Amino acid sequence: MEAEVRDADSRRVQVVERAFALLDVLVAHGGCATAGQLKSASGLAGPTVHRLLHTLVGIGVVHQLNDRRYALGANLVPLGESATRQLGGPAVPQMQALVAELGESVNLAAMESEMIVYIGQVPSPHTMRMFTEVGRRAHLHSTGVGKALLAGLEPSRVRELLAATGMPALTEKTLTRPQALLDQLPRIAAQGYALDDEEQEMGVRCLAVVVPNGPSPMGLSVSGPTGRMDDGFVRHAVPLMRRSAAEIGRRLGRLSPRLG
Structure with missing residues (x-):
């Protein structure tokens, strides 16, 4: 070895x-x-x-x-667009099925350096819906996908990542101390999902699960207004999201030799 x-x-x-x-x-x-x-x-x-x-x-x-x-x-633009299509494209059918079932916007994001980058989205059919631009970068500490991915890392590595970017307060609910986030991570790992509860944007809740076996650390999230994404929604959505994430991981895993 x-x-x-x-x-x-x-x-x-x-x-x-x-x-x-x-x-x-x-x-x-x-x-x-x-x-x-x-x-x-x-x-x-x-x-x-x-x-x-x-x-x-x-x-x-x-x-x-x-x-x-x-x-x-x-000249980076076509490279980025091509990579986004290659990574996000195979996930679209599963994301569309989730939107049809849950009625809220579904996002696919990957960890890139010390941030996450959104590589795919299927929007909600609702007039009031969450929109995330593909290619947008966001902090790990304030996003559902970021917290879900951090929950799978050693605490020392989590501290390194948080120290690299800081923990800016995006809303009054954003966690801004490393220990406050570290205290959440064991529960996130045990329950298998993470919540951004108005930590990225007031009035918006985001539910996220890890995409297993992908070519890079990735997560699947559903976002919508807090009034529609209550605790009952979370209980209904998590099993569906896990199944979709597993299928997305399988599809992307088959592409990994070409992606590498």
């Missing part, structure tokens, strides 16, 4: 990893950063950062603004 790990490590190309590290830093800075910020956050030497940026600008995945800062480039 150790020999296999060493062999896998030997096939990794350092310059590619460093290039993606710079892109991760740009994402973490909201899509735009100075060369100095990229150097500081990535830990790379200044000449290395400038060589990588020159190459990334040349292929259009990064561009330089008039004020000399660097931003994510337009």
